[in-house]
């Protein structure tokens with residue numbers, strides 16, 4: 001299965017979420033490959049830290065960019081059970097190409113109206129890709145949600161997303177939590193990091209199972 005984590009907006013949490021999912025699949029004993037499709041190279045850096053620190057399970061990561069990405073990924077599909085693509089916003093040729101070989105595209109979005117408005121472009125990209133890849137499914141996940149219950153910025157996204165034909169808003173959300181920043185800096189998923197943040201772990205596990213069943 002090929003999963004892409006994509007958004008045109010910088011800083012929405014693509015690399016963070018792609019890495020969490022890759023590690024959780026690997027923890028289940030799956031053969032996992034991460035593809036860093038962002039010229040910025042953050043996913044490859046996290047994988048390198050993980051390898052240097054000798055954390056297990058290992059996560060293999062390759063960097064692929066440009067419109068040839070789909071062809072390269074097709075060659076890798078027989079070798080891996082799960083391929084997670086960090087489809088950064090800076091290389092739109094790579095993003096379009098990734099959508100041709102993806103089964104599920106997960107789009108992280110920050111809570112707020114300005115962020116919601118950017119989702120139309122992603123929905124259009126999915127619409128175009130569906131002509132070549134009819135199995136493609138799009139999911140939205142709210143990230144960095146304010147953990148104070150009185151702050152309801154996420155509602156703007158939920159309302160806007162209801163009118164996007166190709167992006168289904170997942171129930172799982174990730175809160176704005178230091179544990180996500182701290183663990184990834186050490187090459188660890190949040191369920192491997194210390195001190196344990198049980199809320200962050202529960203959020204990621206819920207997201208993982210929703211993505212698996214989407």
Ligand SMILES: Nc1ncnc2c1ncn2[C@@H]1O[C@H](COP(=O)(O)OP(=O)(O)OP(=O)(O)O)[C@@H](O)[C@H]1O
Pocket residue numbers: 009010011012013014015016017038040042088089143144145174175176177178180181184
């Ligand atoms: N749920 C969260 N809580 C707290 N910090 C987060 C959360 N998700 C991501 N971050 C932090 O926000 C920043 C941006 O996240 P990340 O790099 O994953 O986004 P991105 O979409 O890959 O960004 P880019 O567009 O630059 O590739 C990072 O410093 C990351 O540690």
Ligand SMILES: [Mg+2]
Pocket residue numbers: 014015016038042043086088
């Ligand atoms: Mg990134």
